[in-house]
Amino acid sequence: MRDRLRNVLAGVLEVRPEEICADMSAEDVAGWDSLRQLEVMLALELEYGVRIPADAMLELQSVPAIEEFLTEHGAG
Template identity: 30%
Template sequence: MSGFETNARLAEVLADVFSLPVDQIVPGLTKADVGNWDSLKQMDLVMSLEKEFGIALEIEDIVRMDSVDNVIRVLESKGVDLGA
């Protein structure tokens, strides 16, 4: 699986959870930038990421995911290959 494909999958998940266009999903995007990124959306994100990438996220991971950058870091720490 190519990195581009994996990144596209992540962007699709984030865009779907936060109801944003895919092209707005950029690494610098933070919780503060997304109006509806609240605790319920955070759990939607967790369930979607777990399903999409076949991983199990711990509480510390969930708390850490407050930006696209940090979502990427958490996924990489779980062995998900997001490519270059």
């Protein structure tokens, strides 16, 4: 997984970047609740300059899903 994404997730979820692994999803992280989900999405938009539609904001709840979205949208 790219360091850039790792750092964004770690910053919002208040964990160390090493704790973010490639197949992680919201259920695996204690603090990754619905509020954090929105904050993760806003942080990704700022970092990658993408616009995430409302439905995707709810669905992108794992590292693989986020990576796929970013690749599809030509970011990162």
